[in-house]
Amino acid sequence: MLYSLYMKPSREYWPRWAETLRRYQLHEFAASLLDAGSPLALLGAQALYFGRGLIESDQLMALAVTLEEDSEAFASFLVKDGAAS
Numbered sequence: 001m002l003y004s005l006y007m008k009p010s011r012e013y014w015p016r017w018a019e020t021l022r023r024y025q026l027h028e029f030a031a032s033l034l035d036a037g038s039p040l041a042l043l044g045a046q047a048l049y050f051g052r053g054l055i056e057s058d059q060l061m062a063l064a065v066t067l068e069e070d071s072e073a074f075a076s077f078l079v080k081d082g083a084a085s
Contacts, residue, residue: 010062010070017063018078027078034075041067 021027034041048064066074 010065013059013062014066014074014077017074021078031075031078034071034078038071041071 018027021030045064045068048060048067052061
């Protein structure tokens with residue numbers, strides 16, 4: 001896709017996001033939502049793309065890419081990374 005030509009890889013942000021979710025003890029909840037809400041993740045990604053005109057942020061675009069393409073992988077990363085700490 002066009003956005004991937006000029007955007008940093010979304011997985012670069014995963015450790016920081018996981019740490020934030022772990023700090024608030026939300027990593028397991030977020031992983032469950034990502035697993036159960038896969039169809040909603042796509043809608044969330046589209047909402048973030050739509051909002052790009054209002055807020056320009058590399059992290060928000062990385063989150064949109066993650067929700068659209070890698071939501072299951074990020075959920076697994078949260079559970080695996082959370083178990084390691």
